[in-house]
Amino acid sequence: RPGLGALLRHRRQLLHRGGARRRASRCCLGCLGIDYDGTHSAQTDMSVAYSLEEYVAAVVAGVGRVCDRKGVQHPVICSESGRAVVSHHSVLIFEAFSATAPASNMMDxxxxxxxxxxxxxxxxxxxxxxxxxxxxxxxxxxxxxxxxxxxxxxxxxxxxxxxxxxxxxxxxxxxxxxxMGAAEGPRRYHINLSVFTSLPDMWAIEQLFPIIPIQRLQERPAVDGVLSDLTCDSDGKVDQFIGGRSSLPLHELPTHGTRGYYLGMFLGGAYQEALGGLHNLFGGPSVVRVSQSDGPHCERGFMVWSREDKSISCSKSSHGVQVEVWFGQVLQVWD
Structure with missing residues (x-):
């Protein structure tokens, strides 16, 4: 709040000197945080210690005090908080298709x-x-x-x-x-994903997103695991999780191939996919859009409908960056 007040005072002084006293003047603000780890605490960069209502009250009250003190008419306040606005709009769902075997205590x-x-x-x-x-x-x-x-x-x-x-x-x-009694390290789960394409902020700025299994919720996880993607990059892994954990509680993978094991990453919003682009020429995940609309035939006042957009294949990714035709043929076989 002290920083907000100082910024507003400086802005009001500039506008007052320039004769800008019209109500049409805008005051643009941002910095609305997201409670990624659910602690509602100021002790970590992954959370915020205020609610949306408290944020709005502090901003509006701060603007009002500065304007009243300087005799300037209250402006129209615009908030540019893109990450906070779109962070809840999407969920990234991906499959863990294999894992390293449990450690053996016998030498073969x-x-x-x-x-x-x-x-x-x-x-x-x-x-x-x-x-x-x-x-x-x-x-x-x-x-x-x-x-x-x-x-x-x-x-x-x-x-x-x-x-x-x-x-x-x-x-x-x-x-x-x-x-000698040392604890067994976490097992590595291989996921059908590229960290650089779908989770670039995890690699670049060590941003943490909530990741949990989205199935077998009635079973207690019995394995500590880390996630490793399919790319050739040694940094293509997720080994830091919400709560300061270096592993994620997971289930044993199904022993037969008819069922997958799916996890979800939440609060990613729209920025991760936009930042990742086509890194590794890995393509991207398929997109399912779920919309809500009102109507006389809608149960409980709304209706949900979905539409699926197929992912960009590896071969299309290679053609998009003008990779040689022979390499595109190899990727078509991979697809």
Missing amino acids: PATAYLLDELTDDCRSDYRNLMVSAVRGDFDTYGLYADQLKRHCAEQFKEGVLGLEHLAAVDGLCEIVARG
Whole structure:
């Protein structure tokens, strides 16, 4: 409110000096926030500590006080709060079609065979790691685990070890850590989505949007998961959620392929799709428009009707940016 008052006083002084005393003058304001996390708190950037009524009262009262003090007629007040106006108008629905398997506490023969192929210095770290684990010394185990991974990564760059050896070492360290009582990390759910196309603010400015499952609501979620999209970008993931969580409570995926597992992202409004454009040439989601209209045959005073617009395919996206024809043919096969 102090900032609003100072801004209005400065604006009124400029208008008064210029002789602008007509009622037709406009006072344009914005900055209406959105309660993304539902806390109604000023302690986080994802919420607001005021209601719409309080916002309007503060703005109108502030304008009135400044105008009365300066003897200027009250203006017509216009509020440009685009995000707040359109944030509730849409829901992004997407499918999680696969997930990483639950972690195993047993080492498979293939992993043991790859560990036997490590170089002498890596195998020395391996032995020291296991000795620390047997003693229950978690701190020393962590040091040898980091050292083992670092040595293996260096030898991978030199061409001595392969990618499968790095995977075997990571698997070994996870199994040993869980055996020592470390909590299992979140599982990765693969979603039919491009974060850069549909959720660009999540990546660019770390904006958080409410994301929840929209089915199986009668079942308690039993899995902590993070979301990973289908693009080749390593940043195409969602691992920060409302409430400061680094994982999202989810359900186990269906074991048969006839049913999907769908989640919804809320309060995205109109800006996410407009900002994302055709990043990754991934196309975009299909759009279902739901409208409300009054009429004599409408039940309870309104009628809902919907219309579906098919998504832009990958091949159309490539043609839109003049990609070569042969590449478009490959994408047609993908579509």
